[in-house]
Amino acid sequence: MFHNFDSTLFDDPNFKEDSVREVIIVPILSRLGYHPTGIQTVVRSKGLVHPFIYVGTRHHPVTIIPDYTLNYEDKPILVLDAKHPNESVSSYANIQQAYSYAIHAEIHAKHFALCNGRRLAIYNVDRAEPLLDLPFEKFESHWKDIERYLLPKYLLQPGLRDYMPDFGYKISRLGMTRDNNIIMIGTRLSLFAQVNQNLYTATVSTELAGINHCVSFDFNREQLLLLVAGLPNELSGLFLDALSRAPFQAGADLAIEVDLKTHLGDSIKVQHETFVPLVIDEVVNSRFNATPPMSGGNDIPPHIFRLSHAFKIVSD
Numbered sequence: 001m002f003h004n005f006d007s008t009l010f011d012d013p014n015f016k017e018d019s020v021r022e023v024i025i026v027p028i029l030s031r032l033g034y035h036p037t038g039i040q041t042v043v044r045s046k047g048l049v050h051p052f053i054y055v056g057t058r059h060h061p062v063t064i065i066p067d068y069t070l071n072y073e074d075k076p077i078l079v080l081d082a083k084h085p086n087e088s089v090s091s092y093a094n095i096q097q098a099y100s101y102a103i104h105a106e107i108h109a110k111h112f113a114l115c116n117g118r119r120l121a122i123y124n125v126d127r128a129e130p131l132l133d134l135p136f137e138k139f140e141s142h143w144k145d146i147e148r149y150l151l152p153k154y155l156l157q158p159g160l161r162d163y164m165p166d167f168g169y170k171i172s173r174l175g176m177t178r179d180n181n182i183i184m185i186g187t188r189l190s191l192f193a194q195v196n197q198n199l200y201t202a203t204v205s206t207e208l209a210g211i212n213h214c215v216s217f218d219f220n221r222e223q224l225l226l227l228v229a230g231l232p233n234e235l236s237g238l239f240l241d242a243l244s245r246a247p248f249q250a251g252a253d254l255a256i257e258v259d260l261k262t263h264l265g266d267s268i269k270v271q272h273e274t275f276v277p278l279v280i281d282e283v284v285n286s287r288f289n290a291t292p293p294m295s296g297g298n299d300i301p302p303h304i305f306r307l308s309h310a311f312k313i314v315s316d
Helices: 007-011 017-032 092-102 143-150 152-156 158-162 167-173 221-227 233-243 307-315
Strands: 040-044 052-055 058-061 068-072 075-082 111-115 119-124 132-135 182-196 199-208 211-219 249-264 268-270 273-275 278-288
Touching: 017 068, 017 075, 017 111, 017 143, 068 152, 075 092, 075 152, 092 111, 092 119, 119 143, 132 143, 143 152, 152 158, 167 199, 167 211, 167 249, 167 273, 182 211, 182 233, 199 221, 211 221, 221 233, 221 278, 233 249, 233 307, 249 307
Parallel strands: 075 111, 211 278
Antiparallel strands: 040 068, 052 058, 068 075, 111 119, 119 132, 182 199, 182 249, 199 211, 249 278, 268 273
């Protein structure tokens, strides 16, 4: 996107705010899919009918009109203001101006951003520190980070930024089909959940092409019993009991280690995300790993049963 751009131009006195807009910001927004028309749009210099906000009983003037308002289904989701390369994207005055516009009742965007060419800074109106502050030299290499903070699905649902990409969906995009056998050796499972009386699912993370992905496995009641068969009897009993009652979830804390024969299931669309579970065909082996990594299950809510917490109960 910027392969032929010489960043020393930021020091050229002729490279001003309009150059930042046309040379830096426009290509970024275009690559992100923001266009003048469609479901995901960009509006230039959107004016306000009432250019002020109330602070108590006093009018507080909104003194700038940011260069770009990003919209999804005609609803503002972020305002972006271009700055001269010599202006700071972290100065109080510049942040305050963009913030005042973003929170205005006619805009009501939860995010705003500043870009001076040298840096891109993205803010949430409820936080003082930037969500992302990226130098120009990393715009290309950290493009996924820019997407995670400027694409509509992440602006509308910020929690998605913490989600790992789905393993099944990724390998299906690489050409894997339902007819292919997928053998998983030494897989250590994390969170189990009961979907219905004879459908269960379990998740774990794994690395693919240097990136952590979430793997989900679907299986039936009979296979569930085989998955926990490697546990000591008392632990398997506690685990199955927790899984059989509300909230019908149980954390294995990577202590259940299995060898599996699987295949790709049907793709499932959930709001902005698509995932493809691995359907278990055969539980080849199940083992109890009493010393799982300390990181296992750290994202499991405190009200969920955790196998590691039951170790001490059983040992006592």
